[in-house]
Amino acid sequence: MTVERYGEEVALRPAHPRPAHPRPAHPRPAHYETADVRIDKIVVGPFENNAFVVRCKRRGEAVLIDAANEHELLIPLCQQVGVTQVLTTHGHWDHVQAVAAAREVGIDVGISAGDADMLDSYDFVIDDESVVAIGDLRLRTIHNPGHTPGSMSFRLEGHPVVFTGDTLFPGGPGNTSAHEQASFETIIDSIDRRLFVLPAETLVMPGHGLDTTVATERPHIQEWVDRGW
Ligand SMILES: [Fe+2]
Numbered sequence: 080m081t082v083e084r085y086g087e088e089v090a091l092r093p094a095h096p097r098p099a100h101p102r103p104a105h106p107r108p109a110h111y112e113t114a115d116v117r118i119d120k121i122v123v124g125p126f127e128n129n130a131f132v133v134r135c136k137r138r139g140e141a142v143l144i145d146a147a148n149e150h151e152l153l154i155p156l157c158q159q160v161g162v163t164q165v166l167t168t169h170g171h172w173d174h175v176q177a178v179a180a181a182r183e184v185g186i187d188v189g190i191s192a193g194d195a196d197m198l199d200s201y202d203f204v205i206d207d208e209s210v211v212a213i214g215d216l217r218l219r220t221i222h223n224p225g226h227t228p229g230s231m232s233f234r235l236e237g238h239p240v241v242f243t244g245d246t247l248f249p250g251g252p253g254n255t256s257a258h259e260q261a262s263f264e265t266i267i268d269s270i271d272r273r274l275f276v277l278p279a280e281t282l283v284m285p286g287h288g289l290d291t292t293v294a295t296e297r298p299h300i301q302e303w304v305d306r307g308w
Pocket residue numbers: 169171226245
């Protein structure tokens with residue numbers, strides 16, 4: 080490798096030469112793990128979407144929350160760990176770019192009725208207050224309209240974990256100003272009634288960025304209402 084510096088070419092040597100025999104990759108640390116569940120978080124695409132793989136360690140079954148993007152990375156990973164379904168938090172472009180590739184390899188894709196018209200094709204409709212079984216694990220669905228009409232969150236039963244898509248982030252609700260069908264009043268009401276009733280220690284895993292908790296966000300809802308976003 081060479082670089083040009085002050086008009087002359089300078090040879091660069093790699094700081095750490097590659098070993099002749101590559102070592103096996105270190106296993107990726109889990110985002111959340113207990114005796115019965117492992118959650119992996121994969122950040123994909125130009126908007127840094129969070130895709131989560133939730134896996135029942137006892138039965139080896141798994142779901143993917145948001146087939147968001149980078150199908151060439153996500154789909155082989157899903158196949159390795161036994162993903163059979165995709166649960167879509169909402170139908171926005173950046174959350175569904177790997178849906179077609181998932182369906183092509185036989186992974187069923189679900190979306191709520193309210194957002195279903197944002198997808199070209201899907202396999203099942205996700206209803207409010209329904210239960211998705213993943214081996215011994217149970218994900219309970221929570222309809223959280225506001226960011227989109229059909230936005231869904233998914234609470235992992237028996238664990239302090241909820242996946243909120245673009246409904247709730249550290250510091251406030253998801254954007255309601257850029258989309259025709261979005262409503263600030265609706266998102267605030269749905270966060271207040273459906274998410275802020277969860278235990279304080281509940282980890283909120285959003286569709287972009289870092290986790291937060293119900294305890295961290297709940298005291299600020301009036302500030303969000305006052306500022307209007
Ligand atoms: Fe969105």
